[in-house]
Amino acid sequence: MGMSFMVLVVTVSWFWSISTTCVLAAKQAYISPQQENQKLRFDQNGEFKILQVADMHYANGKNTLCLDVLPSQNISCSDLNTTAFIQRMILAEKPNLIVFTGDNIFGYDSSDSAKSMDAAFAPAVASNIPWVAVLGNHDQEGSLSREGVMKHIVGMKNTLSKLNPPEVRIIDGFGNYNLEVGGVQGTEFENKSVLNLYFLDSGDYSKVPTIPGYDWIKPSQQLWFKRTSAELRKVYIKGLVPQKEAAPGLAYFHIPLPEYANFDSSNFTGVKIEQDGNNGISSASVNSGFFTTLVEAGDVKAVFxxxxxxxxxxxKLMDIQLCYAGGFGYHAYGKAGWSRRARVVVASLEKTDKGSWGGVKSIKSWKRLDDQQLTGIDGEVLWSKSFRENNGANQIGGN
Amino acid sequence: MGMSFMVLVVTVSWFWSISTTCVLAAKQAYISPQQENQKLRFDQNGEFKILQVADMHYANGKNTLCLDVLPSQNISCSDLNTTAFIQRMILAEKPNLIVFTGDNIFGYDSSDSAKSMDAAFAPAVASNIPWVAVLGNHDQEGSLSREGVMKHIVGMKNTLSKLNPPEVRIIDGFGNYNLEVGGVQGTEFENKSVLNLYFLDSGDYSKVPTIPGYDWIKPSQQLWFKRTSAELRKVYIKGLVPQKEAAPGLAYFHIPLPEYANFDSSNFTGVKIEQDGNNGISSASVNSGFFTTLVEAGDVKAVFxxxxxxxxxxxKLMDIQLCYAGGFGYHAYGKAGWSRRARVVVASLEKTDKGSWGGVKSIKSWKRLDDQQLTGIDGEVLWSKSFRENNGANQIGGN
Known part of the structure; x- marks a missing residue:
């Protein structure tokens, strides 16, 4: 693993400058979600940064021990290491939003799902940074159902998580919602959503006897996504400073799409050391078409x-980046000696002709390892307005 | 081709007994769609038979010449040969329903789409047998749009085709609808839909620049299908003679699903001699998840x-038969010496304890070739209540 991993490290200078010694108190510009009608927006530097925390697998705190760590780490390693890692990440990156992409708690080992969640999300709540969560396949395995877990999350402090879109009568799952990120205050883009975030419930396990394995994103969810995306596009290309194309979007959910299996080390950045599933990808065993729906909608540039x-x-497949965050939590399987990690995404705005901030120009990402330096790795540009590709017209067959 | 083809012919005696010399007038038991509120139902012999006509590619009648026929057939071969083949099939099989699965007309070569359709469907109209149609990728290439073509079809005589489900506000495509086939009159099942037929518009060509090739069935259509299927199941397992499971369903549309590429001659009945596409299958180049939706719904036993x-x-894949009809029309590409053909499906009811007709017991299929004897080939049981498989419980992974 180590070799292929090192080869793939891309040294990009723009993420090394972040000092891990900054303190959160320095982030005075932050506007809490309770202010300004919970509107997320880009800061005066034209940036919006998202910290993704995947698979905390939190249970009962200090009594819940770590899995797959080195013997030297094993002494007194517990859920509290997961907590400490979040705290350090928040201090280091000072994100504008924290996204927890499921398996936030490990229900089987939790004595009380609500308490586990309160402890797991505590560093996010305490940071006063807006945070959101979606469900994984383990969140409901404790004392609360999936609905119960999501309802608890929605009721927590500083979260922008939602149970489901209120305008949709019936939708599969719990925790399907979107958030709009406004342009910089005081600019022509301040009332436009220049970055759109979609959060979906990718379910837990198949309920269909003939389909083994994990669950998938259903047509009802895809239809909601499509309509939401179309509506956001419609608004973005109209009004003040009408734009030619939809604002870029990012989608967050737990279980990878079957299309994640299309890559090998020759065409991805990072590592794939899972052995199970289809080519190391534990997606659903069937394809429910969400990748196609994403390509068709056209606004989502990256999936996490x-x-x-x-x-x-x-x-990258058909102009969409398919990304993992890598495991974050210490009470989750991992690989001893392979650091727990988190993914950071930052969207940067372009300057308008008038010297003001406009729409999104680029979306970059990197990861940080839970080592002494919170080492940053795999910095890359996920999407860039100027570099965007056009693969040309449709091919028409003869049938 | 010839050899593998012959090897796969399954000689099943139950379809050889049909005399091709019967005349349609003998079918006195038929109830026209105008009667009995257009309700399709099984006949007093407990059977319901569907004739599928795929890819007529009809244009301007006798002036539109045949493609890919033997030199000996070429003289005076035209669209009228397609017409004659339908007439012979109707006489031979006396189906309860005729389904045209798209590319009914070849728009490019048609001087008037409405006239081409009137001529193409004329034998079905004249037979007084209920008929339906869905759209292919060529139907709209003449003087009418897809909507215009489907509206024209819906307005024709003896058709049960519908433009779209009236209860759905927005749905992709034109010609998404379902039909219920009632049990035998005078039995406890007479007011139950014992067989459900779904018709969908699989589109024409991708409208997404980054996705080449053919179109696909969209989330809006899948959601409509899921809800319709769930509603039909709910009704079937309640009321008089409540049933344990949903009534079986059959789905008809034009473009094959990507999952059709999963077979080779070791696990299908019939032939695959196409060279283009993915493993000889010209599906969309992306997977939009309709196969998953079908498996999840559980009632559809075969797709045509x-x-x-x-x-x-x-x-058969995951207990669903994925079937082609084979090309029917003479102004469509084919293979010289390889007969044009049609697919027949017959659903048969089981006898109840009281000696009356109950729900569907089996679904069989065969094809007939347009040769002198209308030779029947590839007879097979597509689904049987007693032979139904259960692949057991879900596998649960470790992630």
Missing amino acids: TGHDHINDFCG | TGHDHINDFCG
């Missing part, structure tokens, strides 16, 4: 999942 | 498409 703790790559 | 004229197989 967890689930496979020892995969952490991003690979 | 056209599009690939020189594939005519059925193969």
Whole structure:
């Protein structure tokens, strides 16, 4: 693993400058979600940063021991190491939003799901940074159902998580919602959503006897996504400073899509050391078409999942980046000696002709390892307005 | 081709007994769709038979010449040969329903889409047998749009085709609808739909620049299908003679699903001699998840498409038969010396304890070739209540 991993490290200078010694108190510009009608927006530097935390697998705190760590780490290693890692990440990155992509708690080992969640999300709550969560396949395995877990999350402090879109009568799962990120205050883009975030419930396990394995994103969810995306596009290309194309979007959920299996080390950045599933990808065993729906909608430039703790790559397929965060939690399987990690994404705005901030120009990402330096690795540009590709017209067959 | 083809012919005696010399007038028991509120139902022999006609590619009648026929057939071969083949099939099989699965007309070569349709469907209209149609990728290439073509079809005589489900506000495509087939009149099942037929618009060509090739069935259509299937199940397992499971369903549309590429001659009945596409299957280049949706819904036992004229197989995947009809029309590409053909499906009811007719017991299929004897080939049981498989419980992974 070590060799292929090192080869793939891309040294990009723009993420090394972040000092891990900054303190959160320095982030005075932050506007709490309670203010300004919970509107997320880009800061005066034209940036919006998201910290993704995948697979905390939190249970009962200090009594819940670590899995797959080195013998030297094993002494007194517990859920509290997961907590400490979040705290350090928040201090180091000072994100504008924290996204927890499921398996936030490990229900089987939790004595009380609500308490486990309160402890797991505590560093996010305490940071006063807006945070959101979606469900994984283990969150409901404790004292609360999936609905109960999501309802608890929605009721927590500083979260922008939602149970489900209120305008949809019936939708599969719990925790399907979207958030709009506004342009910089005082600019022409301040009332436009220049970055759109989609959060979906990718379910837990198949309920269909003839389909083994994990669950998938259903047509009802895809239809909601499509309509939401179309509506956001419609608004973005109209009004003040009408734009030619939809604002870029990012999608977050737990279980990877079957299309994640299309990559190998020749065309991704990061590592894939999982052995199970299809080519190391534990997606559903069937394809429910969400990748097609994403390509068709056209606005989502990158998808971020967890689930496979020892995969952490991003690979691009049909102009969409399919990314893992890599496992974050210490009470989750991992690989001894392979650091727990988190993914950071930052979207940067372009300057308008008038010297003001406009729409999104680029989306970059990197990961940080839970070592002494919180080492940053795999910095890469996921999407860039100027570099965007056009693969041309449709091919028409003869049938 | 010839050899593998012959090897796969399954000689099943139950379809050889049909005399091709019967005349339609003998079918006195038929109830026209205008009667009895257009309700389709099983006949007093406990059977319901469907004739599938795929890819007529009809244009301007006798002036539109045949493609890919033997030199000996070429003289005066035209669209009228397609017409004659339908007439012979109707006489031979006396179906309860005729289903045209798209590319009914070849728009490019048609001087008037409405006239082409009137001529193409004329034998079905004249037979007084209920008939339906869905759209292929060529139907709209003449003087009418897809909506215009489907509206024209819906307005024709004796058709049960519908433009779209009235209860759905927005749905992709034109010609998404379902039909219920009632049990035998005078039995406890007379007011139950014992067989459900779904018709969908699989589109024409991708409208997404980054996705080449053919179109696909969208989330809006899948959601409509899921809800319709769930509603039909709910009704079937309640009321008079409540049933344990949903009534079986059959789905008809034009473009095959990507999952059709999962077969080879070792696990299908029929032939695959197409060379293009993915493993000889010209599906969309992306997977939009309708197969998953079908498996999840659970009631559809077989899917019937056209599009690939020189594939005519059925193969079973996850308890669903994926079938082609094989090309029917003479102004469509084919293979000289390889007969144009049609697929027949017959559903048979089981006897109840009281000696009356109950729900569906089995679904069989065969094809007939347009040769002198209308030779029947590839007879097979597609689904049987008693032989139904259960692949057991879900596998649960470790992530």
